[in-house]
Amino acid sequence: MKYDPSKIEKRWQKYWQEIGIGKADNNSSKKKKYILTEFPYPSGEGLHMGHLRPYTAGDVYSRFHRMNGFEVLYPIGWDAFGLPAENFALKKGVHPRISTANNIENAKKQLLSWGMSFDWSREINTTDPEYYKWTQWIFLQLFKAGLAYEATGLINWCPSCKTGLANEEVIDGKCERCGTVVEKKELRQWYLKITAYADKLLDGLKYLPEWPGPVKLQQENWIGRSEGALIKFSILHFQFSEELEVFTTRADTLFGATFLVISPELAKRWIDSGWQAPDDVGKYVKISLAKEERQRTAEDKDKTGVDTGVKAINPANKKEIPIWVADYVLGGYGTGAIMAVPQHDERDKEFAKKFGLLIVDEPLVPINEAIEKFGTKKIQYKLRDWVFSRQRYWGEPIPLVHCDKCGIVPVSEDDLPVTLPEVEKYEPTGTGESPLAAIEEWVNTKCPECGGDGKRETNTMPQWAGSSWYWLRYADPKNKNELADKSALKYWTPVDVYFGGMEHTTLHLLYSRFWNLFLYDQGYITEKEPYLKRIPHGIVLGSDGEKMSKSRGNVVNPDEILEKYGADTMRMYELFLGPHESTVSWNSKGIVGVKRFLDRVFGFIFDESAPESKTVHKLIKKITEDISSIKFNTAVAAFMQFLNENVRLNKKDWEKFIILLAPFAPHATEEIWHEVMKNKDSVHAQLWPVYDSGLILDEKVKIVVQINGKVRDMIEADSGLTESEAKELALGSEKVKKYLKSGNIGKIIYIQDRLINFVV
Ligand code: ANZ
Ligand code: ZN
Numbered sequence: 191m192k193y194d195p196s197k198i199e200k201r202w203q204k205y206w207q208e209i210g211i212g213k214a215d216n217n218s219s220k221k222k223k224y225i226l227t228e229f230p231y232p233s234g235e236g237l238h239m240g241h242l243r244p245y246t247a248g249d250v251y252s253r254f255h256r257m258n259g260f261e262v263l264y265p266i267g268w269d270a271f272g273l274p275a276e277n278f279a280l281k282k283g284v285h286p287r288i289s290t291a292n293n294i295e296n297a298k299k300q301l302l303s304w305g306m307s308f309d310w311s312r313e314i315n316t317t318d319p320e321y322y323k324w325t326q327w328i329f330l331q332l333f334k335a336g337l338a339y340e341a342t343g344l345i346n347w348c349p350s351c352k353t354g355l356a357n358e359e360v361i362d363g364k365c366e367r368c369g370t371v372v373e374k375k376e377l378r379q380w381y382l383k384i385t386a387y388a389d390k391l392l393d394g395l396k397y398l399p400e401w402p403g404p405v406k407l408q409q410e411n412w413i414g415r416s417e418g419a420l421i422k423f424s425i426l427h428f429q430f431s432e433e434l435e436v437f438t439t440r441a442d443t444l445f446g447a448t449f450l451v452i453s454p455e456l457a458k459r460w461i462d463s464g465w466q467a468p469d470d471v472g473k474y475v476k477i478s479l480a481k482e483e484r485q486r487t488a489e490d491k492d493k494t495g496v497d498t499g500v501k502a503i504n505p506a507n508k509k510e511i512p513i514w515v516a517d518y519v520l521g522g523y524g525t526g527a528i529m530a531v532p533q534h535d536e537r538d539k540e541f542a543k544k545f546g547l548l549i550v551d552e553p554l555v556p557i558n559e560a561i562e563k564f565g566t567k568k569i570q571y572k573l574r575d576w577v578f579s580r581q582r583y584w585g586e587p588i589p590l591v592h593c594d595k596c597g598i599v600p601v602s603e604d605d606l607p608v609t610l611p612e613v614e615k616y617e618p619t620g621t622g623e624s625p626l627a628a629i630e631e632w633v634n635t636k637c638p639e640c641g642g643d644g645k646r647e648t649n650t651m652p653q654w655a656g657s658s659w660y661w662l663r664y665a666d667p668k669n670k671n672e673l674a675d676k677s678a679l680k681y682w683t684p685v686d687v688y689f690g691g692m693e694h695t696t697l698h699l700l701y702s703r704f705w706n707l708f709l710y711d712q713g714y715i716t717e718k719e720p721y722l723k724r725i726p727h728g729i730v731l732g733s734d735g736e737k738m739s740k741s742r743g744n745v746v747n748p749d750e751i752l753e754k755y756g757a758d759t760m761r762m763y764e765l766f767l768g769p770h771e772s773t774v775s776w777n778s779k780g781i782v783g784v785k786r787f788l789d790r791v792f793g794f795i796f797d798e799s800a801p802e803s804k805t806v807h808k809l810i811k812k813i814t815e816d817i818s819s820i821k822f823n824t825a826v827a828a829f830m831q832f833l834n835e836n837v838r839l840n841k842k843d844w845e846k847f848i849i850l851l852a853p854f855a856p857h858a859t860e861e862i863w864h865e866v867m868k869n870k871d872s873v874h875a876q877l878w879p880v881y882d883s884g885l886i887l888d889e890k891v892k893i894v895v896q897i898n899g900k901v902r903d904m905i906e907a908d909s910g911l912t913e914s915e916a917k918e919l920a921l922g923s924e925k926v927k928k929y930l931k932s933g934n935i936g937k938i939i940y941i942q943d944r945l946i947n948f949v950v
Contacts, residue, residue, distance in 0.1 A: 191866065193792035195756020199857045203302055211874050212252075212307040216666070216678050218261035224682050225252045226661055226721070228690040228698070229267045229314075232293035233274055237300045239730045239738065239764075239776065242748050244689040246761045247727065247770055247822060249306050251687065253853035254817045256307075257878040263682055264307060265664040267314035268294050271322075272653040273351055273367055276584040279616045286584045286616070290317055300749065305757045305856045307874070312667045316656030317584075321663065323607035324673040325655050326589040328705065330600050331712060333590070337383040338578065340598065344455075345577050347375035352618035354379055356577045356652065358412075358697045363482040366697075371482065377622045380579040380588060380649060384704050388413050388571045391703055400723035402771075405695050412696040414572025419557075421529065421565035423450060423502040426510070430465045434502055434513065437524030437570055440534060441560040444506045445552035447529035448542070450513045451495065454478035455521025470496050471515060478517040486517040493518060493541045504529075505564045506555075516541065524570055576701070578652060581624040583616045585650030593637035593644040602638050608646070624648045657698050658705040661685055662715060673714065680716045688721040699724070725820055728773040730764075735775045746776045758855035759785045765822035765854065787830050788858055791851065794833075796844040804910055805836055806843045810881035813850045826854065835912050841867075846879045895920045896947040897929045913940040920946050 206212070227248040230241055252264035268290075275286035275293075282289075294315065301308065314321055332338040346355040350370040354377055359366040384391075392413050395406045418439035425434055434450055454475045461467050461475065474496045478486070485491070495516030504511050518537055519528050532542035532549040542549050561567055579588065589601040589608045601608055611632040616625055626648040627633060637644035659673065665682040666674035690699070706720040731737060732744025739745065751760045763784040768774035809832050816825035829851060839847070845867060852859040852873045863873035893916060895903040903925040907916065917938060920926055926948075933950035940946045 191792055193789050195758060198861045199757050202857045202860045209872060212264060212309045213311060214263040214309045215261060216681060220259060220261040222681055223255045223260040224263045224685045226685045226688045229269050230297060231269050231272060232297045234278060234293055237297050239746055239748055242764050243727050243730055245306055246764050248689045250822060250853040253307055253874055257876060264309060265312045266308040267660060269657050270315055270317040271585045271656055276582060276616050303752060303757060312664050314663055314667050319607045319609050322586045325586050326606050326608060328659060330589060332382060333600055337386060338380060340380055342378045344374050344376050345379055346372045348372055352620045353580045353582050354577055357574045363484050379577050382576040382578045384576045385571060385573055387704050387707055388573050390707050394719050398719060405724055408695045409700055416570050418568055418570060419561040419565040420568045426501045428500050430460045430463050434527055435525045436527050436529045437568060438529055441565055442554040442557045443531040443534045444560055444564055446531045446533045446550055447504055448548040448550055449511050449530045450502055451516045451519045451528050451530050452513060453519040453521040453526040454515060454517055456526040457515045468499055471498055493544055579649035580652050581622055582618055582650055583613060583625045586655055588647040588649055588651060590647040591635055591637055591644040593642060595642055596637055596639040599637055599639045624650060654698060654701050658702045661720060684717045684719060685721045687723045687725060689725050692726040727770050731775045733776050733778055755781060755785050758858045759788055762826055762854050766826040768823055770820050770822060788855060790833055796841045797838050798840055800838040800840040803836060803839055803843045804885050806846050807881040807885045810879050811886060849873060849876050849879055891943040894945045895926055898949060902926055902929050909943050916940055916946050
């Protein structure tokens with residue numbers, strides 16, 4: 191039989207839809223497995239290689255668990271709010287709703303063509319009012335619990351996207367979306383009080399033993415809990431502030447504090463309240479505030495600063511000490527001021543040396559005593575509240591009304607969803623107002639409390655809102671009365687395995703843990719932590735070892751690969767590229783080898799007279815273990831090696847091989863299962879083969895070693911050695927070495943467990 195994927199794949203995809211291969215049953219009595227991959231953003235470019243990796247992994251894992259008797263939930267949906275659709279609308283004048291629908295249709299076609307066994311009956315879309323009704327509902331619960339608040343603050347602002355950003359969206363000082371250097375801007379914003387959950391978010395990490403260490407550490411560092419103290423220094427003759435409070439983790443070094451340093455931000459506040467700062471201070475503050483944070487805090491950077499001329503008193507030894515302003519002290523951490531202890535702190539030492547400030551060697555006080563006498567205990571976090579509003583059109587409206595009489599009033603839950611109105615202009619205003627502000631009929635509404643005139647909140651939610659709870663909805667996606675039924679949640683959650691990107695560790699992964707913890711505290715859901723196991727994947731680079739990009743011309747397009755080789759080859763090659771967590775490079779030659787392997791599988795003719803194969807049992811063990819531990823690349827290698835070494839297999843053993851291969855190459859195996867093996871049901875509905883551990887126990891055998899047909903040695907070995915293993919072992923024999931000196935090995939004749947003959 192000739193293998194032509196284009197002739198068979200569509201047919202089996204249709205068949206799987208008909209028999210509902212991916213359909214998950216909420217009322218099943220089986221043990222459940224909830225397998226999740228991050229749902230995609232449906233962009234105009236379609237899905238790329240970076241999507242293929244986690245989806246294929248999740249699909250193999252899901253099919254494997256179904257065949258092992260689990261009720262598997264492997265759902266999919268669309269994370270479809272966000273800037274690109276809106277930018278496209280700006281350029282082409284197509285409504286984001288329409289371009290999003292088109293993109294979804296295209297991406298769905300792609301996923302189907304890749305042979306993904308999703309439960310399509312649970313498909314969700316974050317831009318569907320039936321879905322975002324519940325995103326808005328959760329926001330209201332946060333608001334009612336005092337965890338959503340409005341404030342004017344200095345926030346991150348992307349001048350290109352013309353919107354405010356959360357701290358988590360600023361990567362190395364740049365906008366996470368477009369790479370533009372982020373500015374600071376004073377704006378009225380909505381915040382979510384994620385800091386109220388800092389300790390819970392940290393504590394929860396302890397109960398996630400199956401999360402990778404680096405992922406947990408990254409979240410831990412981002413939350414950045416540090417235990418220390420607040421210490422007050424009184425300021426001498428200064429009308430703008432009587433005292434200066436500092437945050438320190440080393441209260442024990444207080445006697446050695448020989449000067450204080452304030453951040454440029456704090457100096458600016460003093461200046462704004464009327465302080466006539468010396469000229470050089472004013473200038474320094476201006477220059478510093480224009481700098482990026484990472485530029486200010488770089489360790490190798492030459493320290494800069496200016497004496498403010500203001501003096502303070504060290505409360506421990508009552509000595510008068512100067513207050514300096516320097517940009518290595520940040521305005522947004524602690525109190526925005528520090529006590530400098532050059533004897534114990536490297537940065538302070540460097541600073542003191544440069545500016546000739548006093549360095550003294552004072553004995554330490556034990557920490558608790560120092561705090562008791564001179565300060566108060568303080569736990570400080572690096573985590574900031576989540577800036578939760580965007581000044582853009584294509585997002586969930588924030589369901590609040592501003593009323594002159596009643597203040598800020600939540601929209602009644604019965605009136606959700608607050609749907610996005612049609613607009614003519616999507617152009618971000620750049621003034622800090624969203625385009626929604628221009629639509630008067632929408633903005634003007636009645637106050638839900640007093641019935642008087644009110645105005646709708648015109649900011650929209652950030653891209654991360656819809657994904658902060660989506661896995662809960664999959665459990666019960668059509669529910670009209672609540673975000674999901676409790677018994678459905680009880681059965682399916684938590685997610686057992688979550689495949690996704692490393693780049694989401696301090697964004698989506700942190701935000702969604704926060705919402706989950708909150709909903710759990712409110713009693714709406716059943717699990718404290720959303721995901722038991724997290725499996726990040728490595729990036730797929732171009733064949734030149736560089737990041738795939740249009741400008742480099744090294745982009746591998748899955749649609750083209752699919753057309754050329756078929757889905758099964760593409761899937762298997764993808765998995766074969768390397769360990770799931772490693773960065774790997776695409777290799778156009780390598781994929782041919784996988785295609786050839788499937789050609790051979792297709793052309794294989796079983797032999798009814800072949801004895802039962804022991805190596806099939808070894809293969810079952812190997813593939814079972816490899817899938818369970820997410821080692822897909824070694825599993826693919828094992829299939830190839832097996833076929834290279836086993837030319838004779840009876841029907842029963844060949845059937846086992848095909849079943850094992852089914853999760854990897856779902857179409858080809860289905861075709862063989864039906865057309866060659868003449869079965870009526872799906873290969874994917876078969877039970878996973880079990881191996882006979884008695885058969886894979888390595889028994890010892892004696893292998894005769896010949897050179898040119900003459901017996902030269904007899905070696906003892908484990909049974910079932912492959913030719914290369916036997917060769918290696920035989921070449922280790924001293925006797926063989928002696929006889930082989932004379933020539934190069936030409937042919938090798940190997941009879942498993944019996945004989946190896948080198949022809950030289
Ligand atoms: C005196 C001292 C002596 C300090 C010493 C350290 C070592 P973490 O662990 O990150 O919380 N600090 C406080 N606020 C700061 C700010 N806004 N910008 C820059 N640095 C700031 O670090 C806490 C320590 O960082 C604090 O303890 C303070 O310096 C500094 F031998 O106080 B320490
Ligand atoms: Zn941007």
